[in-house]
Amino acid sequence: MSKNITIIGLGLIGGSIALDLKKVGFAKQITGVDQSKEHENEALELGITDKIESLENAVMFADIVILATPVNVSIALLPKILDLINPNTVVMDVGSTKTSIIEAIKDHPKRKSFVPTHPMAGTEYSGPSAAFHGLFKDRVGIICNSEESSPTAVQLISELYFHLGSRLILMNAESHDEHVGYVSHLSHAISYALAVTVLEKEQNDAAIFNLAAGGFSSTARLAKSSVDMWLPIFEENSKYVLPILDLYLENLNKFKSYLENKDSQKLFDFIKTANAIKDKLQK
Amino acid sequence: MSKNITIIGLGLIGGSIALDLKKVGFAKQITGVDQSKEHENEALELGITDKIESLENAVMFADIVILATPVNVSIALLPKILDLINPNTVVMDVGSTKTSIIEAIKDHPKRKSFVPTHPMAGTEYSGPSAAFHGLFKDRVGIICNSEESSPTAVQLISELYFHLGSRLILMNAESHDEHVGYVSHLSHAISYALAVTVLEKEQNDAAIFNLAAGGFSSTARLAKSSVDMWLPIFEENSKYVLPILDLYLENLNKFKSYLENKDSQKLFDFIKTANAIKDKLQK
Known part of the structure; x- marks a missing residue:
């Protein structure tokens, strides 16, 4: 009806x-x-x-x-x-x-x-x-x-x-907020930070943004998402977003230190671990 | 011919x-x-x-x-x-x-x-x-x-x-390596770290990966990229990748501290700055 x-x-x-x-x-x-x-x-x-x-x-x-x-x-x-x-x-x-x-x-x-x-x-x-x-x-x-x-x-x-x-x-709502913090809110946070970083570096060189083809545009896509929608999401869910951001920062710092120390084996293992996301994502 | x-x-x-x-x-x-x-x-x-x-x-x-x-x-x-x-x-x-x-x-x-x-x-x-x-x-x-x-x-x-x-x-080759470090290699590094982080948290819950729809999958897409191709890229271009990673980490830490300190205005400005990527990316 x-x-x-x-x-x-x-x-x-x-x-x-x-x-x-x-x-x-x-x-x-x-x-x-x-x-x-x-x-x-x-x-x-x-x-x-x-x-x-x-x-x-x-x-x-x-x-x-x-x-x-x-x-x-x-x-x-x-x-x-x-x-x-x-x-x-x-x-x-x-x-x-x-x-x-x-x-x-x-x-x-x-x-x-x-x-x-x-x-x-x-x-x-x-x-x-x-x-x-x-x-x-x-x-x-x-x-x-x-x-x-x-x-x-x-x-x-x-x-x-x-x-x-x-x-x-x-x-369950708590479980929802926690998981969505991992898979959605974290993605948005890192995309916003990517956009801020690259814009800082590439202010005067608009052409360069087209260089990266699919790579950059897919990672930076979420950074276009409206502030009016996303600011409240981060604030409402900071209880889950903050710890996952910490873990993310820790992992990215690991990546950086492996690269800095030319530790190819550890860097290889890190990327290989990341590659496993293939099996988790549809298509 | x-x-x-x-x-x-x-x-x-x-x-x-x-x-x-x-x-x-x-x-x-x-x-x-x-x-x-x-x-x-x-x-x-x-x-x-x-x-x-x-x-x-x-x-x-x-x-x-x-x-x-x-x-x-x-x-x-x-x-x-x-x-x-x-x-x-x-x-x-x-x-x-x-x-x-x-x-x-x-x-x-x-x-x-x-x-x-x-x-x-x-x-x-x-x-x-x-x-x-x-x-x-x-x-x-x-x-x-x-x-x-x-x-x-x-x-x-x-x-x-x-x-x-x-x-x-x-x-010019130097300029190429620097810009590509910003727009392509950095995107891959942060995507690998995202995959590692979320896999760490979501080991036992494959279903959850489908939750985030376009958001997570577009940010984590690059994390599927082959280690054989990407490990050498990071190593060959570490001169440019490391400083941009530092700047990225700095920006993401800012985001985190604004959220932690409930500084809505600064968080708003940060996201608004990121939104400007809209004008730089085609479609």
């Missing part, structure tokens, strides 16, 4: 969810809310949303509310949204960190109407114009601490992810 | 060059040489080479000899190859570092027959089966210190790069 869906935050993630859910008919109507008037108009023009409403109106008549704002904004908005919704409305978020948002509403009387989720997909681009069909297809979708939400709410959101084409995993 | 071309090293780069040059008819015949009998047979089967010869025979009757082995092997082989070639044969290499190979033959009587080059293309895969048509199309090709080679040799090699579809740049 198709649903009235409200999406708060009409960026890459919110917009792409809207496009997919409309296409498959899971959404009867998409109502959009965004901080930016410009984004709201753009989303209407792009067919991402059917209409724009105030937060209050958008939330009150929705079957599903999707919070797709930066994590700090979602944490601030969620209690207010839970206050406003009717008893049958289900709220989900899509943030990259999960413990802090769960903590923020843990004593809310409508806690069970909220399903914390994380679609593991994205690009380095942002805003409604970055949204596209199929972003979540065959990607992992995560629901955290499902036992704390009502079973019907969890079932509805699992159906939503099914329509996005995602492969759903249920996970 | 099509040429007899000998390729020493039938891997991703050597094999892809062969495929392209045969397709456009620039190569009359491709003769292959590889350390590995298995690679030689594979290259024959894949249509990469027309025949396999000993190094001596392969080199003696060639119009162009392409050295496509790891940089340390190329440095060791080049003097011997220059000894063997006839006066009209032109030799080019494709290594990622240029000063050391130039240094190795700077006093050779046939120095002018050698053109040091670097096609800025590749993937993380290796061996003849990794080779494909069009690898170099629209990528940058570099010729270093062209004034030290004979003009006809440089012209011939520029024609070869034209047939690969590359955009040719002439460059």
Whole structure:
């Protein structure tokens, strides 16, 4: 049965969810809310949303509310949204960190109407114009601490992810934040540092950036990711990001000292160890 | 006029060059040489080479000899190859570092027959089966210190790069090694360290690697790159790789300390600075 869906935050993630859910008919109507008037108009023009409403109106008549704002904004908005919704409305978020948002509403009387989720997909681009069909297809979708939400709410959101084409995993929020700190947040941190470093060196020589072909551009790709989205992620997840950054720095220092000391054998072993990532990554 | 071309090293780069040059008819015949009998047979089967010869025979009757082995092997082989070639044969290499190979033959009587080059293309895969048509199309090709080679040799090699579809740049070897250290070698070093770090943490949890979608896999992609190719590159270019690694470590430590000290403004500025890489990278 198709649903009235409200999406708060009409960026890459919110917009792409809207496009997919409309296409498959899971959404009867998409109502959009965004901080930016410009984004709201753009989303209407792009067919991402059917209409724009105030937060209050958008939330009150929705079957599903999707919070797709930066994590700090979602944490601030969620209690207010839970206050406003009717008893049958289900709220989900899509943030990259999960413990802090769960903590923020843990004593809310409508806690069970909220399903914390994380679609593991994205690009380095942002805003409604970055949204596209199929972003979540065959990607992992995560629901955290499902036992704390009502079973019907969890079932509805699992159906939503099914329509996005995602492969759903249920996970504990702490474990989610820790693992995502390793595989996603660390990658972003080192990519930002790479961009800062190379820009420092190559200020006056734009041509050089094209030299490195696939190598540099794939490593530096994440450094394009929006600061508004990523600053809150790092801050919310610093508990896990900081220790993994330490371990990373330790390993990179090892690499450096092997190279410095011309210790070919150790350098060989280091790279060989890294090569094992081949077996862990798809394709 | 099509040429007899000998390729020493039938891997991703050597094999892809062969495929392209045969397709456009620039190569009359491709003769292959590889350390590995298995690679030689594979290259024959894949249509990469027309025949396999000993190094001596392969080199003696060639119009162009392409050295496509790891940089340390190329440095060791080049003097011997220059000894063997006839006066009209032109030799080019494709290594990622240029000063050391130039240094190795700077006093050779046939120095002018050698053109040091670097096609800025590749993937993380290796061996003849990794080779494909069009690898170099629209990528940058570099010729270093062209004034030290004979003009006809440089012209011939520029024609070869034209047939690969590359955009040719002439460059000083020192400057090449320095810039490539920034944009390519540093990217590989940080990707190896990322893989080592995450593998250390995620040994027992293969599923988690699929979580990070595009993010982790693009940053860790280079960590699949062959140790046989990359160990010599780091060692040959340590003069430039070590200082840029230092600067990188310094920047990543800054990032870490801003996060540790909850200095949102500095962290914001850092990420914002990194975002500027957008304007420098194509698409």
